[in-house]
Amino acid sequence: MGSEPPRRQVALEAGYVLVPDQDGRGPALLASHSQATGDTYFPRRSCCPVTFGPVEEVELSAPGELYSWTYIAQRRPDGTVVPVGVGQVDLPEGPRIQAPLAGVPGDWEIGMAMELELTPVLDPSGAPFLDADGAEMVTFGFRPVAAP
């Protein structure tokens, strides 16, 4: 038996992250840059939060640094408990991003390099949510940068 082709991926919610299957490029976070302040804000905004002036759309994909981490002790319907990582990552452009973390307790250390990834959103049984067309719903998250 041959392996199944990988499912198409779609963003859980539009406007946060570029998904290659949908956008032709990515993954990259969609952010806003204010020329007036020099700061970059995530998620995208309608105006600069400090000057109320215009912002331009930018895409962020460079690795960042782990500011903090935790994990939720999530209970599955069958009673098993799985750790679900959540972290805050500081990107080189400036913003601090709160997002799911890949890995298990013990993998994460404050200060480590983290890279952006797309991760499926799981239902209570641990299977990915699918949209009406059978595409896998994904959101942005971070994983430790693999050692060279």
Added chain:
Amino acid sequence: MTTLDDVYVVGVGMHPIVARGPSVKVMGYVAGSEALADAGLRFDQVDCVYHGYRPVDPSVQGTAVVKELGLTGVPVTQVENASATGSAAFREAVLAVASGRVAVAMALGVGQQGGANLVATEAAATPPSVEEQLLPAAYFGMWAVRRMHDVGTTVETYAAIAAKNWNHARHNPYARRRADHTVTVEEVLASRLIAHPHTSMMSAATGDGAACVVVARRDVARRLAVDRGRPLVRVTASQLASESYGPGHVFLGAVVGPPQLTRTTAAAAFEQAGVGPGDLSLVHVHDAFPVEELLYMETLGLCGDGEADGLVAEGATTLGGRIPFSTDGGLIARGHPVGPTGLAQIWDVTQQLRGEAGARQVEGARLALAHLMGAGSVCAVHILERVSAQGRP
């Protein structure tokens, strides 16, 4: 900045915080009628009502709850500000009296269906939104982990703070969590993990309940206080603020902070009241998780940054210590039904300042601060002081 003149708490009441309460109408009636009886007022003497609740249930009609107290045609306004809902309702009542346009205002908070959704320990059955994936329990878990890295705080310190609050609640008949034994650090650490490093006994208790505070202008308050031989409880500061932008600002997901917001809001409250952190007899904060109590001790100016662990270790924040925190059990043990929580803080503060707090009494309580955060976020800070009915502190 204008000082707050002429606003006094004249009555407080609560419905106990329980796992599953009766209808919101019943809970609201119990809290409201208790507050009116405490004040010595009838419902038709109330000039306006601010009703705080978190509309998780569309059938919870705030005005219907208030009507249980009587049909007087009183103007009713619903107030919502996430976890700070009760504080926001209190603030509106205070400002209504301070403005001079009413003599008596009521703030009533009702909470049902478990209160705040701080933890989602089961995956959602339908796809969550991007925001919904990141809940307060994770946000505070990350604060706790970062503090362990920066300051060296231990899980034992977190557990000690939680145990302190559980043990304070043993003296509070309205609290959600009333242990029948002395709660220890070991017991807290052994409870189920929610979001590392916080266990279930370290997490704000959900529940149903209600709380009510009635405020009045000076002439009304003085008459009522003299009738009952009580000191006056004056509101000397009310501050509410939302976020300002700063380095490391988090915009997405649960944001119940940043800590800087407490620093600036509290500073404004101290200035308005003309007092400093060293003048406080007791403090209430948004202690949904123990790391918050440490951070707010520092951002309220009770000690320098990184020094709060020492205060906890020396017992300073326990009843009997020099600056007790969460004397009624706080969010962890008194509970956090959301709508009532900010008003439950004022309930305890009022009893403390009157000398009516019984086994929870802080000796010689004269000045108190009540702080709450609301996700989104906002920070609410109120300062209250005891004044003799003759006008002397």
